[in-house]
Amino acid sequence: MTKPLGKTAAAIADTFLGLVMERGYNAVSYADLARLLGIRTASIHYHFPSKTDLGLAVLRRYGQGFLESIPAPDPARPQSYGAAFDAMMAPIREVSATKGASCLMGVMSAEYQSLSPQLQAEVSGFFARQQAFLETLLEEGRAAGAFSFSGSAAGMARLMTSALQGAILIKKARQDPAHVDSVIASLRAMIMA
Amino acid sequence: MTKPLGKTAAAIADTFLGLVMERGYNAVSYADLARLLGIRTASIHYHFPSKTDLGLAVLRRYGQGFLESIPAPDPARPQSYGAAFDAMMAPIREVSATKGASCLMGVMSAEYQSLSPQLQAEVSGFFARQQAFLETLLEEGRAAGAFSFSGSAAGMARLMTSALQGAILIKKARQDPAHVDSVIASLRAMIMA
DNA sequence: GTCTATATTTTGATAGAC
DNA sequence: GTCTATCAAAATATAGAC
Numbered sequence: 001m002t003k004p005l006g007k008t009a010a011a012i013a014d015t016f017l018g019l020v021m022e023r024g025y026n027a028v029s030y031a032d033l034a035r036l037l038g039i040r041t042a043s044i045h046y047h048f049p050s051k052t053d054l055g056l057a058v059l060r061r062y063g064q065g066f067l068e069s070i071p072a073p074d075p076a077r078p079q080s081y082g083a084a085f086d087a088m089m090a091p092i093r094e095v096s097a098t099k100g101a102s103c104l105m106g107v108m109s110a111e112y113q114s115l116s117p118q119l120q121a122e123v124s125g126f127f128a129r130q131q132a133f134l135e136t137l138l139e140e141g142r143a144a145g146a147f148s149f150s151g152s153a154a155g156m157a158r159l160m161t162s163a164l165q166g167a168i169l170i171k172k173a174r175q176d177p178a179h180v181d182s183v184i185a186s187l188r189a190m191i192m193a
Numbered sequence: 194m195t196k197p198l199g200k201t202a203a204a205i206a207d208t209f210l211g212l213v214m215e216r217g218y219n220a221v222s223y224a225d226l227a228r229l230l231g232i233r234t235a236s237i238h239y240h241f242p243s244k245t246d247l248g249l250a251v252l253r254r255y256g257q258g259f260l261e262s263i264p265a266p267d268p269a270r271p272q273s274y275g276a277a278f279d280a281m282m283a284p285i286r287e288v289s290a291t292k293g294a295s296c297l298m299g300v301m302s303a304e305y306q307s308l309s310p311q312l313q314a315e316v317s318g319f320f321a322r323q324q325a326f327l328e329t330l331l332e333e334g335r336a337a338g339a340f341s342f343s344g345s346a347a348g349m350a351r352l353m354t355s356a357l358q359g360a361i362l363i364k365k366a367r368q369d370p371a372h373v374d375s376v377i378a379s380l381r382a383m384i385m386a
Numbered sequence: 387g388t389c390t391a392t393a394t395t396t397t398g399a400t401a402g403a404c
Numbered sequence: 405g406t407c408t409a410t411c412a413a414a415a416t417a418t419a420g421a422c
Contacts, residue, residue: 008406022307023305024217026220027219029398031396039407042407042409043406043407046405106362110217110302110304111219112215112216112293112365113216113220114216155378156379161359161363162358162360162363162372164355165358165362166357166358166360172303172306173298174317174320182348182351185348186352187352224415234415235389236388
């Protein structure tokens with residue numbers, strides 16, 4: 001677990017997160033945050049000296065809550081794999097329901113080459129972890145008889161992470177949350193035994 | 194067809210396109226372009242008075258070349274549907290092979306709420322057209338016996354556009370062009386009769 | 387069509403008082 | 405921990421000479 005932020009720092013991070021998911025990292029300034037929070041930009045710099053510090057804190061908070069909240073499946077109970085899949089969709093559905101927002105990782109991936117090396121590493125690392133997690137879940141779920149699909153678990157995991165990321169990106173531009181639900185349903189249908 | 198740009202305007206647009214696909218719209222400035230092209234920012238403003246004008250020109254060039262270059266399938270020759278699908282993948286593979294780049298539409302979708310209304314409309318319109326195009330291709334291809342899949346053509350089109358968009362976004366962060374190839378192969382396998 | 391010069395605003399950031 | 409004051413650099417843009 002990363003250091004738990006203080007009250008003000010957490011408010012700054014949360015506000016920043018919301019704006020970045022809407023506009024992108026480069027379109028959110030300390031002035032925007034100061035205005036929304038009713039404080040001065042100097043106060044924000046006290047908590048997060050540089051914008052990279054702020055970005056890093058937000059990426060870690062977000063990336064952490066995403067995979068760590070999924071209950072580990074039990075091979076003895078095949079249905080627990082489907083439950084893990086659904087648990088993985090929960091935060092995605094939440095972002096999907098948030099008007100004008102899309103996934104922090106996807107947004108920052110789009111701006112990748114403009115990010116500082118530290119931020120790039122955090123974004124890349126998230127996708128690597130997500131791929132590994134889903135790959136394992138699919139492989140073990142198939143072995144347990146909970147999932148059924150052709151081809152490698154790695155290939156299916158790549159298809160799924162891509163489809164989810166793209167869906168939440170497109171739903172923002174089309175302002176259509178149902179787009180994400182449709183894609184999640186398709187993916188689920190592809191693996192359920 | 195939109196007005197064909199002059200030589201300098203085209204060079205500006207192409208350079209801008211390349212940088213935006215790497216960094217995002219908000220991370221590319223007139224100063225960046227001036228430096229790379231060996232001209233002054235004032236010259237760029239002559240061709241594109243505002244950044245929105247430049248963004249609009251690039252979005253139109255890109256969105257136009259994407260779907261319009263696909264040969265219309267012939268119901269009498271079922272294999273022409275598969276060919277149309279492959280033709281649709283060609284520009285995606287090209288972007289995929291370009292180091293550090295991802296799809297202009299996906300990148301600008303990530304920054305959606307920071308864009309001027311004109312740019313937003315262009316991005317939304319692209320996704321709407323892409324969805325409609327693929328939906329029709331899938332539906333007619335299935336009727337012609339070229340494709341085979343369960344569920345609606347609309348649902349399959351949503352899954353495909355999302356997967357492609359997400360794949361090209363993730364490949365940028367993971368610096369792994371093979372990620373896109375893997376997803377394209379999975380999608381192809383899902384529909385080929 | 388391109389340049390020099392300049393204007394305006396915004397941005398990320400620091401020093402030091404309270 | 406928050407503020408006022410201030411800064412240097414960058415970003416978008418315009419006026420007018422060549």
